[in-house]
Amino acid sequence: MKSDPKECLYCQNNETQHELMIEVAKLSVSRLFIFKEQTYHGRCLVAYKDHVDDLNLLSDEDRNAFMADVAKVTRAMQKVFNPDKINYGAYSDTLSHLHFHLIPKYVGGPDFGGVFQMNPKKVYLTDEEYADMAEKLKKEL
Template sequence: MSTPFSECLYCQDNELLHSLMIKICDLEVSKLFLFKEQSYLGRCNVVYKDHGVEFHELSDEQRNAFMNDVAKVAKAIDTAFQPAKINYGAYADTLSHLHMHIVPKHKDGYGFGGVFEMNPQKTTLSEAEYIELIEKIKMGL
């Protein structure tokens, strides 16, 4: 069952979205957000511009543009944070909006060697620290 547009976290750009993430910028066909929960330093979300779209429903051009946005963000995160591995997650069981989690992981860091936790609620930062992370990511874009 798909989430109605009127209830979509990303489309409504509401208080809940802003309590979870900080918008970094617009990309070619997506928006880039930094998660406020930073157990995985630099964890971001690339959110497709249109609501209710499944990955397989995109045209070749749309899919390539979305994946180009994802790759561009991953490269910026790799440059900024030099993780041992970047995990990618495209979940949307309860939210019908195409998005891709970009999760940098470090060998001695939180959750390395396993599936990343969606929202572990272990690490939040100061406003200045969020700004610093965002600037590091933007430099790589």
């Protein structure tokens, strides 16, 4: 399904986006965000820099660069948050802009061994805690 960049959360950089996530850094071909809902401590999101509906629409070079960005972020997440596993979610049923949800999972933590909840709306941090997470991630990038 083709989507319109004028209606895209990531392209418009609008209030809805700011309610859901905090931009941390620009990477080689993408942007890194901390997801504000932190049921899964350290949850991040990597969105491709341009409006592309699907990974298979990128050139091999751009796809490899995007996946390198995703790997770079998960390496930083591993160092900063030390999860037991990181889950990758690439859903675009209703928001067709290439992005990956990166969800740290911890043994004994929420949904370990199962599918993560997209937005359980349970755990939110202070502005200072988000800023601390962002600084630690940037340092590891």
